[in-house]
Amino acid sequence: MQGYIAVTTITIFIILVIIRSIQLKKFGIKVFKFGKMDKKDFIIPPFALLLLYVIISNVFHFPRLGTELFYYEVVSWIGVVLCFGGLLLFVYSLLSFGKSFRVGIDEENPGSLITTGAFSISRNPIFTAFGMVLLGEFLIYPNWIVLVYLILGFWLFNRQVLLEEQSLVKIYGEAYTQYCQHVRRYI
Structure with a gap:
């Protein structure tokens, strides 16, 4: 059963990003900026x-x-809880993001700085949600390949966050700096 939850969690993540992208496209917002600043993203x-x-x-x-x-069965169920928690945080983050949601860094049309909702508890709730799900997936399937993904995933998330923070300082200036002083990078 835990395995089905693992597959369902990843599938829902993908579907939610696609739905949100389609919704924002109706407003003329191009969501996917992935790979524009760093070609290695591909x-x-x-x-x-x-x-x-x-x-x-x-x-x-x-x-x-x-x-x-x-x-261990109990460890697998902890993974399920992390997957559900990550999925809930992801949905809350998407709702909190509103029209500012982007995949990648968008310095041309960034949207407004969001500091409420999920962003009042974490500057990077989407990456935190991804991290929770990735850890949950590993606890459900403690495979050495998934362990490598977990380690590389955390490294890549942190790398992307650091790149985004540099960009956000350029875009929002003092407002973003003040926000950073009050809200943690992750949780």
Whole structure:
């Protein structure tokens, strides 16, 4: 059962981003700015698809990649709780973001600085949500490949956050600096 929750969580994440992108496109907002400032970002989608395959292959008994490091039922259920928590935080973040939601850095049309809702508890609630889900996926499927993804994912999230923070200081100046003094980077 936990495996189905793992697949469902990733699927819902993807669907929510697509739906939000379509909604914002109606307002003339181009959501995907991914890879515009850093061309290396384009190596991420193939690796994300591989992670999706690793999770799906475990649930639907396709040929598996990697080996399981350990398995404890209670740890797997903790992973489920993290997946649900990450999904709820992601939805709350999307709602809080409003029309400012972007995938990547948008210095040309950034939208307004959001400091309320999910952004009042974390400057990066979407990355925090992704991190929670990735950790949850690992606890559900403690596979060495998923562990590598977890480590690289946290590193990539932090790298992207640092790039975004530099950009946000340029865009919003003192307002963003003040916000940083009151709200943590993650949670």
